Amino acid sequence: MKQLLGVTVALGLGLVATSAMAADKIKIGVSIPAATHGWAGGLNWHAQEAEKDLEKAYPDLDFIIVTAKNPTEQANDLEDLVSVQNIDALVILPFESDPLTIPVQQVKEAGKFITVVDRGLSQPGIEDVYVAGNNSALGAQAGEYLKKRLDGKGKIVVLRGLPTTVDDERVEAFNASIKGSDIEVLDMKYANWNRDDGYEVMQDFLSRFPKIDAVWAQDDDIALGVIEAIKQADRTDEMFVIGGGGMKDIIKRVKDGDKLTPIDVLYPPAMIATAMGITALKFETKAAVEGRYILGATTVTPENADKFYFPDSPY
Numbered sequence: 421m422k423q424l425l426g427v428t429v430a431l432g433l434g435l436v437a438t439s440a441m442a443a444d445k446i447k448i449g450v451s452i453p454a455a456t457h458g459w460a461g462g463l464n465w466h467a468q469e470a471e472k473d474l475e476k477a478y479p480d481l482d483f484i485i486v487t488a489k490n491p492t493e494q495a496n497d498l499e500d501l502v503s504v505q506n507i508d509a510l511v512i513l514p515f516e517s518d519p520l521t522i523p524v525q526q527v528k529e530a531g532k533f534i535t536v537v538d539r540g541l542s543q544p545g546i547e548d549v550y551v552a553g554n555n556s557a558l559g560a561q562a563g564e565y566l567k568k569r570l571d572g573k574g575k576i577v578v579l580r581g582l583p584t585t586v587d588d589e590r591v592e593a594f595n596a597s598i599k600g601s602d603i604e605v606l607d608m609k610y611a612n613w614n615r616d617d618g619y620e621v622m623q624d625f626l627s628r629f630p631k632i633d634a635v636w637a638q639d640d641d642i643a644l645g646v647i648e649a650i651k652q653a654d655r656t657d658e659m660f661v662i663g664g665g666g667m668k669d670i671i672k673r674v675k676d677g678d679k680l681t682p683i684d685v686l687y688p689p690a691m692i693a694t695a696m697g698i699t700a701l702k703f704e705t706k707a708a709v710e711g712r713y714i715l716g717a718t719t720v721t722p723e724n725a726d727k728f729y730f731p732d733s734p735y
Contacts, residue, residue, distance in 0.1 A: 445482040446703050449501035450696060451494055451512040452537075454487040457614050457641040459665050462689035462735025463513065470693035474700050481700055491519035498523045502530050509533035509702065511695050517542045517584045533702055537695045540585040549702075550712045551695040552586070553687040557717035559590035559638075561685050562662045563597025565719065566634050569660070569682070573602035574633035577625045579611040579618055579642050590638055590664075606632065611642045618645025626653045634659050640667035640684065647680060656680055665689075666720070668733055675725035684720040686728065689735055691715055 450471070455461035464487065471483040484505055488494035494515045501507045510527050514520035514536070521542040528534050528546050536547040566576065578594070581587040591608075598605075606629050611617040618637060625632065626649060635650075637643040643663030650656055660679065663670050666686040673681040694713065702709050720728050 445480055446509075447482045447484060447505060447507045448509045448511060448696070448699055448703075449498075449505060449507040450483055450485040450692075451497050451501065451510065452485070452487055452692060453494070453513065453515050454489045456489065458644075458667050458735050459613065459639065459641060459687075459689050462667075462733065463692050465734045466690045466693045467696065470696045474696060478700055478704050481703065483696065488515055491515045494520060495523040498527055502527055502532065507532060509535070509699050511535040511537065511692070511699050513537040513692060514539045514541065514584070516582055521546070533699065535695050535699045537692055538586055539582075542585070548710045549695070549698055551691055551698065551715075552713075553691055553715050554717040555586050555589035555687075556593040558664050558685045558687055559593030559595075560597045561717060561719050562636055562638070562664065563594040565683055566636060566662060567598050567601050567603060570603060570633055575604050575606050575629070575631055576634045576636060577606050577622075577629065577632055578608040578636045579621050579638060579646065580608060581613040581639055581642070582610065587638075594636060594638075611637075611639075611645070613639045613641055615641045615645040618642035619649050620645075622646040622649035623653075626650070626655065632659045635661045637661055637663045639663055640665040640670045643670060643681065650680070665735075666728055667735055668730060671720060671725055671729045672731075674720050674722060675729055677722050682721075686716075686718045686720060688715065 450467055452463055452467060453460050455464045467485055471485060475481055486497045488497055510532050512524060517539055524541055525546050534547045535549040537551050580591060609621045611621045635646055637646045640663040643661050646661050661681055664685040664687050666688055670681055670684050674684050698709050701707055
């Protein structure tokens with residue numbers, strides 16, 4: 421009986437110690453969209469890899485990754501991360517800018533450190549850290565290539581992403597790059613960074629416009645849908661498509677010299693790992709990390725595509 425009691429007490433003390441250790445950990449919530457398309461799938465993969473690496477490097481950190489299928493679900497996740505999980509910091513890639521601005525602001529008002537990734541909030545200054553790809557460069561480089569390739573004249577269509585600051589920055593830079601040329605934008609529609617939506621929007625464009633010289637799809641997932649629609653319409657010799665992101669399927673096409681996809685512009689989903697790493701440094705070092713971190717955008721051509729082709733990657 422004494423031995424049993426001793427074991428029970430030891431186990432109890434062990435559980436208390438374990439609970440105390442868990443309570444002492446710094447909790448960092450990571451809220452990202454679910455893997456509804458390729459880029460988001462890559463985002464989720466890199467977040468999970470970063471979680472493993474960072475928790476191994478910093479045993480006192482506990483990353484809590486949650487994914488959402490829409491803005492409402494993501495707002496609910498934020499409430500749970502604060503009230504139930506009691507996080508110390510939040511890393512968030514907003515599903516959309518406007519609906520998530522107030523929920524993130526409420527997390528900030530609760531005293532949490534905020535890192536916003538990719539899609540900025542509608543109200544500036546809420547976040548402590550902002551990490552993103554170079555959206556303006558992505559739009560500008562696509563526009564400059566398109567303008568040069570078409571010799572400053574032609575008819576094009578544009579497929580936008582979602583109504584976010586990311587999309588706005590890309591489109592504004594693209595429009596500025598072709599301003600003053602004789603390039604005519606026949607129409608511009610949202611395709612939600614989604615392959616199926618890209619296919620449907622492009623089908624509509626193809627049915628309405630008998631001549632299209634080029635397509636700016638902005639995103640590689642959208643581009644795949646666009647390519648399928650063009651092939652079904654048997655108009656592959658008429659136009660070319662510029663996407664963006666660095667999806668391995670598109671990079672392979674560029675690498676192989678596919679005339680339909682002559683270039684791509686990088687926008688790496690690994691930026692979520694960068695954001696998680698910077699947030700970890702906030703708690704693990706005395707370094708000042710607050711600020712904006714804008715990653716570079718690279719134009720991928722047949723000449724340099726080998727450097728950016730990773731066949732084992734999920735994206």
